[in-house]
Amino acid sequence: MFGKALAAAVLAAGAITASAATASAAPVSPVTANGFGACMDYAVGEYDVEPWLAHDACDAGSFEECYWILRRDYVPAQVAATACRLSFD
Numbered sequence: 001m002f003g004k005a006l007a008a009a010v011l012a013a014g015a016i017t018a019s020a021a022t023a024s025a026a027p028v029s030p031v032t033a034n035g036f037g038a039c040m041d042y043a044v045g046e047y048d049v050e051p052w053l054a055h056d057a058c059d060a061g062s063f064e065e066c067y068w069i070l071r072r073d074y075v076p077a078q079v080a081a082t083a084c085r086l087s088f089d
Contacts, residue, residue, distance in 0.1 A: 039087035063088040
């Protein structure tokens with residue numbers, strides 16, 4: 001009897017721990033600050049985008065405009081999307 005109760009308690013504790021771990025396993029962006037400065041830091045600091053180009057993109061009026069300013073200069077799509085997301089999310 002004691003063995004079954006202990007096993008049930010261990011299983012219940014494991015289920016609670018597993019569900020808590022699952023709930024907190026949402027994807028997290030490595031950069032948390034948003035805005036013009038974060039966009040510039042990411043584009044120029046992390047990927048050597050020309051500062052004038054990054055400035056034009058990060059200062060654009062919309063995410064799409066920012067993205068295409070960077071893409072027209074052959075900045076990789078993932079870099080452009082991440083930099084613009086930092087500026088507009």
